[in-house]
Every structure is written in C-alpha cells, then in structure tokens.
Amino acid sequence: MIPEGSLLIAEDLHKTYAHTPALAGACFSIHPGEVVAVLGPSGSGKSTLLHCLAGIVQPDAGRVRYAGRDLTALSDAERSALRRTDFGFVFQFGQLVPELSCTENVALPLRLAGIRRKAAEQVAMEWLERLEVADSGSKRPGEISGGQGQRVAVARALVTSPRVVFADEPTGALDSYSGERVMELLTEAARSSNAAVVLVTHETRVAAYSDREIVVRDGRTRDPDHSL
Amino acid sequence: MSIGHTLLALLESGPRHGYDLKRAFDEKFGHDRPLHYGQVYSTMSRLLKNGLVEVDGIEAGGGPDRKRYAITEAGITDVATWLTQPEKPEPYLQSTLYTKVVIALLTGRSAAALLDTQRAEHLRLMRVLTDRKRRGDLADQLICDHALFHLEADLRWLELTSTRLDRLAAEVRP
C-alpha cells in the first residue's frame, strides 16, 4: 500500500475536535520534490490534515511517517525540532513578526538554528532577491503589500532548505494576479531546491501549479487517479 | 472565430498575398490551429465576390494564391461594424456533463465518481495551460487565462453539483 520512495506518508488519519470530526480516514503521500495540492471545500479537513502531516497536531488514530520515522511516536520536543530543521511553513497571512524587518524575518529561522546574524541576513537577502522582493528587505511587514508579504513568507519558509514546505491557502488573501505570481515563485523555488510542497487550497487555478492533487471531503481523502 | 473578418482586418495595414495573409493569421491567432491554404483561398474569393476586397495585382506565374488583395471602403466599414457588435455570450445550457450526472443517478451508477474523474481531467488540462502560460509571452498568457477561467468555472459547477447529488437524485428518480 505504501508508495515506493515517499518522503511523507499518512495512513488512515482520524481527528475529532470536541464533537467535530475533522478527519475521518485521511491518507496522503508525497515524494521528495513533489508538489501535491490538497483540494476540498471549506471545513472538509484540509488544514487539519496539513497540521497532522507537519506534526503540529497529533491525530487520534492513524500514523504519519516522515523519512522513515514515525512522527506520531516522537515527543513534542523532537517534533518541534524536526519542524525547525526539515519543514517550512507558509500560511494565508499573519506569519511574519511585525516588529522585525523583512530581512530579519527571513533570517529568523537561521538565527534559531544558531547561525550568526550577519551570515543569516546575507542568506536572507539572497532569498528575498530570488523572490523579487529585495526592495522590501529593510521594511517591516506592515509597510508592504499582501503579495510582497507572501513572497517574504515563502523566502522565510525556504531559507533553511527544508525538505517539505507546508503551504495553507498561501494565496487566499491575494488577488488572482499576485496570487499566481506567488505560486509561480513558490513552486519554482521549491523545485530548484528539491523541496516537496503540500499545498492546501480551495482554488483550482492555484492547484494547477501542482504536480498532482488529492481531494478531501468530510475528512476523507480521495486520490482522483485511484478513485475508480 | 470569424476568419473572414480577421483576414479582412489584416489587410487594413496594406495589400497582401494569400500566403502572406495566412502567415500573419497563424502568427497572431493560429496558436493551436493554423489555417489551411484552402480556407484562405475560399474566404478571399467570398470577400472578393462581396466587394470587401479587390485584387491589387497578380504575380507572374498565375495560380490562385498569386493574387494580391487590398481592402475596399466597404471592407473597412465591415471590420468596424464587426468590432462594434458584441459577441453573443455562450448560454452554456446544453451540458453533456449535466446529462451524464442525471443518467448516472437514473441508472444507479456513481455520479460522484463521474464528477471526480471529470475534475481530475479538467485539472490535467489546467496544469498544461498553466505550464504553457508560465513559459509563454503575454499573448500566450492571455489565451491560456481565457481557457483557465472557463475551466475553473466548470470545476466550480462540478464541486457544487457534487454537494447536491442527494437532492438531485431525489428529484430525478421517479
């Protein structure tokens, strides 16, 4: 059942919040460097699936395996260490620290990994340049547009060379033109550093930037290529 | 697409031979479907008969596409009228997909699976167009966006329908 060569695999995940079932048998797998879209209507369990895959939320039942390790069996401390070294995150908004400049924001994950300020900011500036927001480096998140902010967030997600980037509605707060530009830059940058991307979205035009899609409905996944 | 009006409009910048018209058309509008010489020839003879173009010269050697065409005053007016008139919006009321969904429900087959398969197929095409768009020039981007917006609309309908299958089943089954 387990796809050959997968980096991240989830089997039969279940999660209930209070009395709300969020996941009721969700499966997932992704290869290194692959971009997989997670589609589905609002409330279907996409974000919960992403949180379980990233080790942010513990499923009630089912397993998540990453690079051969059972994520669900790790301690909280081990999981958060893994998140810092191996995963990157892009959310819809609100992920940048408002008091820091954009360069400092992008450098932050490197600083947390023990890299000196100057070296970290040097790398951060290179990433801002790649994402075409070099001009925003000295500004604070509140001083730039939504589209620029998401590019800064993408830079921050990729700066540690993660093996998986988790993006939850990364274009959800943007107009369609800047949203597509963010998707172009995100997928290009991820491909060139061989990072896999788990892309949660309800927009099919955004999903079209993926290599493959899965559909979540009522907490259950359906892989369209295996549905019949 | 109205090939006649398009070829006519291409003559507004000056007289051209048939093969030159075909080349200009293919370059700007023929992305996926270049014109056949036969189409150019038959279109030009119709325009000629209707007085919208005239023969401006004939190259030595003879033959149908040796003619050089020029637009007439009537032709210019015809192009202007064409541009002023709005295109009829597609009503989209005859949908094979809708029919398939109803037939699936009526015959006890899985309408949900049918919709899933269709979604996957639409997304496959959207990926191809998205890829072409990111590598193409502005003309490519606009052509692909037009198609992508339509496919997206189809997908929204698929999604909405898949949430209403139970109700639809209750209505269509006797």
Ligand SMILES: Nc1ncnc2c1ncn2[C@@H]1O[C@H](COP(=O)(O)OP(=O)(O)O)[C@@H](O)[C@H]1O
């Ligand atoms: N932290 C939470 N507490 C309570 N209910 C939650 C929580 N997170 C999600 N849910 C519920 O779980 C279901 C799935 O939510 P979510 O995974 O956010 O869906 P999606 O991202 O597809 O919109 C919804 O009914 C939602 O209200």
Ligand SMILES: [Mg+2]
């Ligand atoms: Mg969500």
